[in-house]
Amino acid sequence: MKQLRKIRDFLSGDASADRVVPPSGQTAHLTLFASAVMAFLAVFALALSLAAGRLADKWSDELARASTVRISAPEDQMQAQTQAALRVLETTEGIASARALTAQEQQALLAPWFGQNVPVEALPVPQLIEVIETDAGYDGAGLRLRLSAEAPGAVLDDHTRWRRPLVQAAERLRLLAVMSILLISGAMAAIITLAANAALASNAQVIGVLRLVGAEDRYIANAFVRRFTLRSLAGALVGMGVGAIAILFLPSAATEIGFLTGLGFAGAEWFLPLVVPLVGAAVAYLATRRASLRVLGALT
Amino acid sequence: MSDRTGARVIELENLAYSYGGGELLSDVSLKLAPGSFHFLTGPSGAGKTTFLKLCYGALVPTSGFVRIFDRDVRDMSRDDVAQIRRRIGVVHQDCQFLDHLPLYENVALPLTVAGFDVAGEAENLRDLLAWCGLEPRANALPPQLSGGERQRAALARAVILSPDVVLADEPTGNVDWEMSQRLLTLLVELNRMGKTVLIATHDLGLIRAAKQQVQARVLRISNRRLQLAGADL
Structure with missing residues (x-):
């Protein structure tokens, strides 16, 4: 005063x-x-x-809560490994949701590099799974081990490298x-x-x-x-x-x-x-x- | 040289002052009693202005003591010196005004810096300007004033706070005889009001004229020392 x-x-x-x-x-x-x-x-x-x-x-904030699982496998195993990876993800503590990107979504992601009319299905493009974490997060090392056991072609990218x-x-x-x-x-x-x-x-x-x-x-x-x-x-x-x-x-x-x-x-x-x-x-x-x-x- | 009376407003004791390697004043002792009237004479460059500056705390002696109102200047802070100056009116030969302010504001400057309400003192200010014969010039800027008007304005500014002491450095240096007599009359009037007056001047005619009106002591600075001047004055 x-x-x-x-x-x-x-x-x-x-x-x-x-x-x-x-x-x-x-x-x-x-x-x-x-x-x-x-x-x-x-x-x-x-x-x-x-x-x-x-x-x-x-x-x-945004990148910390989102991760990607990339599955690179022969065409005949792609579906099976994707499902296996999704099962692992659904049962992993700290993951709120996980879903495989549709072909259209993957095409949209590639469009800036390859153009709009790329036949994604004709290319050996890996299947991407979008993973959303809970606030508590998950154990990255443990998840990688489980994924490698259930879906050998799955690679977990938690965005840390570029985030x-x-x-x-x-x-x-x-x-x-x-x-x-x-x-x-x-x-x-x-x-x-x-x-x-x-x-x-x-x-x-x-x-x-x-x-x-x-x-x-x-x-x-x-x-x-x-x-x-x-x-x-x-x-x-x-x-x-x-x-x-x-x-x-x-x-x-x-x-x-x-x-x-x-x-x-x-x-x-x-x-x-x-x-x-x-x-x-x-x-x-x-x-x-x-x-x-x-x-x-x-x-x- | 010293005054043996007890009371004093300014006291110099065994004072010496050096500047630029040379001693300007040496072994100076003086007591200015309240209500006394002094002249200080000496040739140009003898140290009259330096002496006055020592008397109002603008300079500090190289050795010896200066006591103003019983306070040693060495023990004073800058603010203390500022407070002391409100009790000592100083008139410089070159007057020193703020050229951008009209005369009445320059005269009222000590009131302003002391925090007084200048508007509330308007009547006193008018009376003071009238006493100095400056009322018609109240709104003039300093560069528009004549030498005599400037000297009277400087005197008015010096006394506006009703100081105990008035120190004047060659107050008649730039004015004619008639104006110097008028200024002298004002200074004598101030002394009759009980103010201690010390005037530094080399104008012997002014000193003679003053001695007919007031009991004044004449001091002379000669060879760096202060002496009581001879009876021929």
Whole structure:
């Protein structure tokens, strides 16, 4: 509550105190522009982070529960081995369901590689069985042993081989996005520190006059800090708004399949960009305050 | 040189100050009693401005002591010095204003930084500007003011918080004789109100004129030391 009051007092400010620092065009524009650009980039990084997170969860979740049994056997044994494998699967603990894919479904799977009109039945295509696990999952090693005994041509593919690198890639992408947000914040702090230093240096005479009349360092610093914080907040609001609109107009994930079309916010995630200007203002506050107190400490 | 009276607002004891490898002031001792009036003279570069800065805590002595209102400046934080400056009005030769603010806001600056409600002090501010003859120029920006107006505005700003001490560095350096007499009259009036006044000047005419109106002591910085000036003044 006390902190909230402090923030409110800081934002409402003191009109006459605000006027002691002269308006500085160049640093004002630099701060506004830098904040807007950084907020814009941060919104994209945030969207990327969320999209990567969703993708990782989706891959991790969906693929973790699905497995495939592939049966490669001579044509005359195919049916028997398929049935044997299905029986094994039906009696295996941890498997919710198992079914052999129809010829049409297998054709659809091959269509991207061989075209629509491939006579699947004329090709030595293995029979695929889709296996859905329960939440508890099954014992892969045990199942492989039982399958090899009952259906020698059956090979269990629990997707681990290619699921792991995909999930890792998505996790890395999410980490990269989070790092981008941190780097953007750091870059914003650096730019605003430079702008604050420039403003303080160009206002050495103002600082001298304020000290002469009894201003404490905190008062002088606040005059600069408040100005830079509010400018950064304004710039970041603009950048956030433009960024959010740009993401809003990205193609929808529903229309096409693919990661890039999934970049964006979903549901309550649309409130998350609102955090960007607040973080921007907080970064500006801390950067300017640190720079101001350091410069004031160095001035005699 | 020292004053043996007990009470003092500013006290310098065996003070020395060096800058850039050279000693500017050496073995300086002085007590400024409440309500006293002092002039500080000496040739250009003798260290008058440095002496004043030591008196209001803008500089710290190389050795010796400066006590302002019984507090050693070495023991003061920057905020302490800021608080002390609200009790010491300083008038610089170059006045030092915020050029983007009108005169009345510049004069009210000590009120602003001290957290007073400037709007609530409007009447006092008007009276002060009238006392200095600046009321018609209240809305002018500092660059639009003449030298005399700037000096009077600096004096008004120095006294707006009713300080105990007024330190003035060459307050008549940029004004004509008539204006310097007017400024002197204001400083003498302040002294009659009980303020301690210390004026650094090389204007001997101003000192002579003051001695006809007020009991003033004249100090001289010579060869880095502070001396009581001769009776010819």
